[in-house]
Amino acid sequence: MTDRSLAELETIANKLRLHVVEMTYAAKSGHPGGSLSSADLMSALYFRVLNHDPSNPQWEDRDRFVLSKGHVAPVLYAALAESGYFPVEDLITLRKMGSKLQGHPVRGKVPGVEMSTGSLGQGLSMACGIALAGKMDGKDYMTYCLLGDGELQSGQNWEAAMFARQYGLKNLVAIVDRNHLQITGNTEGAIGLEPLPEKWKAFGWNVIMIKGHSMRQIVEALNKAKQSSRPTAIIMDTVKGKGVSFMENNAGFHGKACNAEEYDIAVRELKEAIQ
C-alpha cells in the first residue's frame, strides 16, 4: 500500500495494541493475548504489504486476508479502522448488542472482513478457495491467512495444506502466530505441534521462520512469500500478550480483559511505547 518505515509500522502496531486493550476493557471480555502477539504482523500487512483500498472493500483485485484465529478479532478491527475501513470511534462498540463488531468476525457485517470465522481450524480452507478462485480467474491478488498455533491441532488445516500444494497455490500465504500458548497452557503440553516447520515442509510448503516481533523480518518474509513458486507458511515466533508486561507469556489473558487496575498499567505501558 504505502512505504511506511519500519519504525512507523512498529508505532502503528502499538497503537493497534492500545486499541485492543481499550476495546476488550470496554467490552469486559474478548481475547487480548493472541491479539497482541499478532499486532506487529497486522501492522505490516495492513499498512505496508496488502494491496488494498479501504474506500473500496469490494475491489476485485485486492489482496485478501482471512483471520482463521477469529478470536483475535479486536486486532483485526483495530487494523481495519486505522486503515480507514470504518471510523476508529466504532471500535469501542466491540461485543456490544447491535454492533457490527461481533465477538468473532462476520463477513458482510464489517467492511474489510472477508470471511466469517471464530470456530478454529477453518480459515485456511476458506483461504484456499479464495486463492483458487484467483488462480482460475488469472488474477494477481495474494491471499493471506493468519492461524493460531493451537488451532493447528485441528486436522482440517492439514487437509487444506495438502490441497494448496496439489493445486499449486503460490498466491497463498499462511502465517502462524507461534506464541506457544493455548487456553490449556503450552501447546506442547496439550497436543504438541513440533517439529512444526518440518510438518509444513512435508506438506510441500515453502517455509519461512521469523521472529514475529521483528518488523524487518515480518516485512521481508511477506515480500519473499510473494516470489515463491509454492504456498508459503511463515511461522513467526511470538510472545502471547506482547507489549503489556503482565500479559506476556500469560495464558490467563487468552480470553480475558483487564480489570481497572491492570487497564491503567497496560495503557500506560503502551502509550509509552507509542511515544
Place this chain on the structure above:
Amino acid sequence: MNGQKLAQRNYYGKALAKLAETRDDVVVLDADLAGSTKTSDFQKVCPDRFVEVGIAEQNMVGIAAGLAASGKTVFASTFGVFATGRCWEQIRLAVAYPRLNVKIVATHCGISVGEDGASHQALEDVSIMRSLPNMTVIAPADAYEAYAATMAIADYDGPVYMRMGRAEFPTSMPEDMEFVIGKATVLREGADATLVGCGQMVSFCQEAAEILAGEGVDVEVINMSTIKPLDSETLLASVRKTGCCITAEEHSVIGGLGSAVAECLCDNVCVPLERVGTKDTFGESGNPTDLMEKYGLTTADIVAAVRKSISRKG
C-alpha cells in the same frame, strides 16, 4: 400416473453439464465420489472448473465458501451422510452464516442406498440442514425434478442443500417441468386426506392414492420438494379442505418433512397428522426393496397411515 424409472443423480449430472455450457461462474467440487454423484459429467466437459478435493469434506466446504466469496456459484457434492454430518459445523460457519452461494448437493440419501448399510444411509440430513438459518432444503421427487431444481438453485443466490437418492425410481413429474423454490405441486386433488411426500416417496404416495381411490377414499397428493421454506400456503389450503394430513419421507420422522409439516400445522390448524418415515433408528445392509419394507417405507405403509389419519378426524 408414474413414469419410467430413472436415477436422480444421472439428471443432476446432466444439469451440471448443461450449466458448464451456460454459466462460466459455476464451479463443482468433489470428494472422491464424482463417478457416483455424477459430477463426473461436469468434469468431462469442464475440467478447469471441476475441483477434486479428495476425501476431505470439511476442507471441501471451506474451499466452497472461499470460491463463493470470490464470485463463484459452487456445487459441492458427495454422499448425504458425508455432505452434511461430516462437515455440518463448517457449513454452519463458512456457508450458512455469511449466506454464501454454495449448493451442497448430496446423493445416496435414504435407506434405499441398500447394501452399504447404516454408515452410508443418510436419514438425519434434512433434520440437521433444516435447522441452519439461511439454508434452503430441497428433496426433488424424481429425476426430472432433480434436473429442474439443479437449474433453479444455480439461479438462486444463497446456500442450498439438495438431497437425492441412489436408486432408479419412477418419475412423478413432467419432464419439461419448471422448478420454483418454495413451491409445492399438487399432483392429485382430493377431499378426504392431504398426503404430503418428498423424494421417491412421492411416487409411492401416488400409488397409495390410487389404491385408496379404489376404496372410495379421495386423497390429495402434494409433492413438497422444497422442505424449507415450506409451502405453507399450499399445505394449509389442502388440510383446511381435507381435515387430516399424512407425510411420507425416506428420512427419520425426527426433524424432516414430517416435522416441518407438524410445525406448520401446529402453528395454524388442528388436524390429525401421521408421519411415515424411519422411526428413530439406523438402517442396515440389504437390498433396497427389502429395507424399504422392513423400515416402513412402502406404499402399503402410506395407505395404512392415510386410513389412520382419516380415522382420527374429530
